[in-house]
Amino acid sequence: MGWTDERVENLKKLWQDGLSASQIAKQLGGVTRNAVIGKVHRLGLSGRATPSKPARPVFKAPRPQRAVAQPAAPRRIAEPLVAQAPVPAPVRYIDEAPGSATVLTLGAHMCKWPIGDPSTDGFTFCGRRQDDGPYCAEHARVAYQPAQAKKRSGPNELARSLRRYI
DNA sequence: CCCTGATTCGC
DNA sequence: GCGAATCAGG
Numbered sequence: 001m002g003w004t005d006e007r008v009e010n011l012k013k014l015w016q017d018g019l020s021a022s023q024i025a026k027q028l029g030g031v032t033r034n035a036v037i038g039k040v041h042r043l044g045l046s047g048r049a050t051p052s053k054p055a056r057p058v059f060k061a062p063r064p065q066r067a068v069a070q071p072a073a074p075r076r077i078a079e080p081l082v083a084q085a086p087v088p089a090p091v092r093y094i095d096e097a098p099g100s101a102t103v104l105t106l107g108a109h110m111c112k113w114p115i116g117d118p119s120t121d122g123f124t125f126c127g128r129r130q131d132d133g134p135y136c137a138e139h140a141r142v143a144y145q146p147a148q149a150k151k152r153s154g155p156n157e158l159a160r161s162l163r164r165y166i
Numbered sequence: 167c168c169c170t171g172a173t174t175c176g177c
Numbered sequence: 178g179c180g181a182a183t184c185a186g187g
Contacts, residue, residue, distance in 0.1 A: 002178095002179090003178085003179085020169085020170065020171085021170080021171070022169080022170085031180085032180070032181080033170090033171090034180055034181060034182080035179075035180050035181085036180095037171060037172075037173095037180090038173095038178090038179065038180050038181090039178090039179080039180085040171090041171095041172075041173085042178065042179080046171085046172080048171090
């Protein structure tokens with residue numbers, strides 16, 4: 001099947017309506033999504049609000065070296081005898097200065113409050129003297145307070161917030 | 167593994 | 178011009 005004027009017109013409409021290439025291909029019939037994408041490019045209409053990765057105009061971070069595998073996410077450290085508080089993880093990242101410890105230097109008695117984005121190199125832990133649970137006094141306050149405060153808003157929100165840590 | 171668009175390149 | 182193969186991502 002070729003690109004008749006009618007089909008091209010249809011393609012333009014559907015594409016600008018925000019349908020994905022595969023959806024358009026399915027609807028037009030007789031073409032694959034690759035064909036649709038190829039045609040779209042040849043027609044010169046490429047930019048569009050894509051539902052898939054509309055994310056950000058951020059720059060492609062130059063990923064120089066991924067020499068050695070970075071240690072994975074911080075493993076939760078078991079806290080056997082803490083019965084009262086079920087070791088809730090910090091509900092969200094908070095903007096603050098990098099901690100003194102890294103994944104490699106985080107010691108047994110150091111505050112394990114994560115600071116920054118675990119997927120990037122700037123990731124640290126607070127590293128101050130551990131006080132309450134796995135955290136220093138200040139972070140323990142922040143860590144445990146939301147869990148109680150949010151009780152009222154229902155478990156779902158909390159569960160959602162915690163999911164990424166499990 | 168599902169999906170997204172982008173690019174390449176032989177046809 | 179066409180689109181499969183491939184790539185780079187979410």
